[in-house]
Amino acid sequence: xxxxxxxxxxxxxxxxxxxxxxxxxxxxxxxxxxxxxxxxxxxxxxxxxxxxxxxxxxxxxxxxxxxxxxxxxxxxxxxxxxxxxxxxxxxxxxxxxxxxxxxxxxxxxxxxxxxxxxxxxxxxxxxxxxxxxxxxxxxxxxxxxxxxxxxxxxxxxxxxxxxxxxxxxxxxxxxxxxxxxxxxxxxxxxxxxxxxxxxxxxxxxxxxxxxxxxxxxxxxxxxxxxxxxxxxxxxxxxxxxxxxxxxxxxxxxxxxxxxxxxxxxxxxxxxxxxxxxxxxxxxxxxxxxxxxxxxxxxxxxxxxxxxxxxxxxxxxxxxxxxxxxxxxxxxxxxxxxxxxxxxxxxxxxxxxxxxxxxxxxxxxxxxxxxxxxxxxxxxxxxxxxxxxxxxxxxxxxxxxxxxxxxxxxxxxx
Amino acid sequence: xxxxxxxxxxxxxxxxxxxxxxxxxxxxxxxxxxxxxxxxxxxxxxxxxxxxxxxxxxxxxxxxxxxxxxxxxxxxxxxxxxxxxxxxxxxxxxxxxxxxxxxxxxxxxxxxxxxxxxxxxxxxxxxxxxxxxxxxxxxxxxxxxxxxxxxxxxxxxxxxxxxxxxxxxxxxxxxxxxxxxxxxxxxxxxxxxxxxxxxxxxxxxxxxxxxxxxxxxxxxxxxxxxxxxxxxxxxxxxxxxxxxxxxxxxxxxxxxxxxxxxxxxxxxxxxxxxxxxxxxxxxxxxxxxxxxx
Numbered sequence: 001x002x003x004x005x006x007x008x009x010x011x012x013x014x015x016x017x018x019x020x021x022x023x024x025x026x027x028x029x030x031x032x033x034x035x036x037x038x039x040x041x042x043x044x045x046x047x048x049x050x051x052x053x054x055x056x057x058x059x060x061x062x063x064x065x066x067x068x069x070x071x072x073x074x075x076x077x078x079x080x081x082x083x084x085x086x087x088x089x090x091x092x093x094x095x096x097x098x099x100x101x102x103x104x105x106x107x108x109x110x111x112x113x114x115x116x117x118x119x120x121x122x123x124x125x126x127x128x129x130x131x132x133x134x135x136x137x138x139x140x141x142x143x144x145x146x147x148x149x150x151x152x153x154x155x156x157x158x159x160x161x162x163x164x165x166x167x168x169x170x171x172x173x174x175x176x177x178x179x180x181x182x183x184x185x186x187x188x189x190x191x192x193x194x195x196x197x198x199x200x201x202x203x204x205x206x207x208x209x210x211x212x213x214x215x216x217x218x219x220x221x222x223x224x225x226x227x228x229x230x231x232x233x234x235x236x237x238x239x240x241x242x243x244x245x246x247x248x249x250x251x252x253x254x255x256x257x258x259x260x261x262x263x264x265x266x267x268x269x270x271x272x273x274x275x276x277x278x279x280x281x282x283x284x285x286x287x288x289x290x291x292x293x294x295x296x297x298x299x300x301x302x303x304x305x306x307x308x309x310x311x312x313x314x315x316x317x318x319x320x321x322x323x324x325x326x327x328x329x330x331x332x333x334x335x336x337x338x339x340x341x342x343x344x345x346x347x348x349x350x351x352x353x354x355x356x357x358x359x360x361x362x363x364x365x366x367x368x369x370x371x372x373x374x375x376x377x378x379x380x381x382x383x384x385x386x387x388x389x390x391x392x393x394x395x396x397x398x399x400x401x402x403x404x405x406x407x408x409x410x411x412x413x
Numbered sequence: 414x415x416x417x418x419x420x421x422x423x424x425x426x427x428x429x430x431x432x433x434x435x436x437x438x439x440x441x442x443x444x445x446x447x448x449x450x451x452x453x454x455x456x457x458x459x460x461x462x463x464x465x466x467x468x469x470x471x472x473x474x475x476x477x478x479x480x481x482x483x484x485x486x487x488x489x490x491x492x493x494x495x496x497x498x499x500x501x502x503x504x505x506x507x508x509x510x511x512x513x514x515x516x517x518x519x520x521x522x523x524x525x526x527x528x529x530x531x532x533x534x535x536x537x538x539x540x541x542x543x544x545x546x547x548x549x550x551x552x553x554x555x556x557x558x559x560x561x562x563x564x565x566x567x568x569x570x571x572x573x574x575x576x577x578x579x580x581x582x583x584x585x586x587x588x589x590x591x592x593x594x595x596x597x598x599x600x601x602x603x604x605x606x607x608x609x610x611x612x613x614x615x616x617x618x619x620x621x622x623x624x625x626x627x628x629x630x631x632x633x634x635x636x637x638x639x640x641x642x643x644x645x646x647x648x649x650x651x652x653x654x655x656x657x658x659x660x661x662x663x664x665x666x667x668x669x670x671x672x673x674x675x676x677x678x679x680x681x682x683x684x685x686x687x688x689x690x691x692x693x694x695x696x697x698x699x700x701x702x703x704x705x706x
Binding site: 044052054095096098112115242243244245246247248249251252255256259260262263264266267268270271274275278310311314317318320321322324325328329332336357358361362363364365366368369370372373376377378381384388 | 456488500503504518519520521522523524525526528529532533536537539540543544547548551555600601604607608610611612614615616618619622647648650651654655657658659660661662663664665666668669670671672673674677678681
């Protein structure tokens with residue numbers, strides 16, 4: 001049998017590349033690589049806040065919902081960028097009939113302020129009125145903040161009081177024209193965050209084209225300024241409700257990360273020591289294969305820019321414990337073949353060949369479990385399932401190909 | 414090692430374990446976690462504060478009656494479990510705590526609304542159903558061949574019985590942990606359970622694979638008892654060593670890993686050990702009961 005020296009060097013080269021890719025610590029002048037290849041770490045490891053909002057779609061027609069959602073996402077993104085969070089993640093999701101907005105803010109200190117800013121982004125609505133007896137009834141119109149193009153602060157020419165000038169986009173201008181058209185001599189009101197003050201209502205004199213409106217009267221200059229800047233970031237096209245919140249302090253996150261890596265290292269070391277004590281020379285090959293396995297799996301996870309969470313690291317460490325399973329199957333089989341009277345070399349080859357069906361079968365159930373976990377559950381579980389799945393798949397390759405190549409190269413005839 | 418000779422001892426042990434586990438679930442119950450019921454989990458660092466002070470504070474100053482408070486010695490903090498509270502309440506509690514005890518650090522805060530809880534519960538139930546279904550289909554597929562002297566579907570049934578045995582004992586262990594340390598039935602535990610299911614099955618399959626291989630080799634020459642004994646002996650080292658390497662990594666995580674994963678790891682470890690035990694000592698001897706007469 002030829003010794004596959006070429007393949008062996010390729011594996012070693014691959015492993016070295018993987019190690020530097022996973023842990024790019026270089027001396028000057030190459031240390032910039034470290035910044036170019038950062039790990040994506042989950043909130044539970046760097047500290048941060050995970051917020052889930054329910055979007056109230058009661059007032060939004062079915063066909064408009066998609067545009068409302070994307071508008072909402074954009075608005076909140078601008079809002080979040082205002083308080084300078086590195087790489088915020090804002091995604092929308094549909095759960096049954098409910099629409100959700102999920103906001104992840106890493107490493108933020110003042111969560112209270114963040115939650116306030118996101119939630120209270122002003123909700124702008126226009127109402128028609130009709131008199132019912134002596135009281136006034138407010139009827140919401142379909143003109144809302146999502147048709148807003150921009151706003152600016154103005155001051156009343158005579159009183160000098162601050163007011164907010166609104167400019168609608170084309171669609172909004174048309175709706176505003178319709179609303180004012182059918183409400184001549186009636187009150188039309190504008191509300192911010194569902195509050196209507198008397199001086200937010202005005203009697204329409206005539207149909208207004210061009211899409212300009214004003215909110216007057218009730219602001220201090222500072223208030224007006226704040227509201228304008230929020231409007232320009234965008235008013236919320238639909239109300240949102242905070243229904244779930246998770247916060248992990250930065251120190252707990254870093255502590256968790258440190259401990260998870262430490263625990264993983266000790267676990268790997270323990271497995272290697274056990275393999276070497278029990279299987280001697282073959283154990284050394286299995287241990288080396290395990291190290292290469294670790295580097296390759298981490299490199300693959302990083303290549304796909306998978307976010308590493310605490311549960312993800314747990315899944316990976318679990319896969320380290322399972323990775324040598326294939327080697328154990330092969331070595332036990334090899335022992336039996338030696339007992340049957342085969343030479344060492346052919347016993348090893350036979351062991352690899354005969355153990356394959358068992359290796360495949362024993363990994364299938366873990367693969368089934370992790371696939372189902374990945375596709376049918378939530379984020380805590382997804383991270384775990386992904387690393388476990390990738391780990392098991394890589395281990396099937398590494399325990400067989402890598403160990404066999406090393407043994408073919410090094411075992412004496 | 415003559416496994417078959419002592420099989421009744423193992424059956425007895427497993428029966429006792431199973432009954433004890435079911436009893437533990439009935440006596441101590443399973444506490445559903447906040448991710449299934451909705452609620453609040455709050456962890457605050459508090460180096461100088463006595464637990465009773467915190468308890469009194471929540472009951473009297475904040476007028477929260479249903480708070481459960483556990484100290485977590487290792488990180489010098491307290492875990493506080495409350496019903497679902499709003500963000501305003503959270504901020505006002507935090508401000509009051511800060512005022513009373515000086516600057517405390519908020520290590521973790523999870524507030525899960527009832528709607529999300531219901532949803533997570535639904536997803537967990539689905540995941541369990543799908544995993545059991547998927548694994549059963551796989552077991553049926555794995556044992557589609559070889560039917561003498563044990564019908565192939567019977568291997569499948571035994572695999573599933575040992576699977577339930579492992580699951581019941583693991584749930585019993587959770588009930589005990591819940592009673593002793595307040596461990597809850599939450600998403601993490603469901604994941605642990607599903608990992609245990611996968612592991613339990615693959616261990617059993619490897620032993621059964623060997624039995625079937627030997628049945629083909631030794632057909633007519635040895636009786637079933639002898640073949641089972643041989644097969645278990647041949648796969649024994651593999652079964653034990655595989656679990657052992659997994660247990661080694663789990664032990665490392667349990668002792669040195671992050672606190673939040675401690676019980677998750679402990680449960681997977683329990684399931685792994687039970688799964689290995691049952692595939693060696695329960696699954697294989699059970700074949701004798703199912704032998705074609």
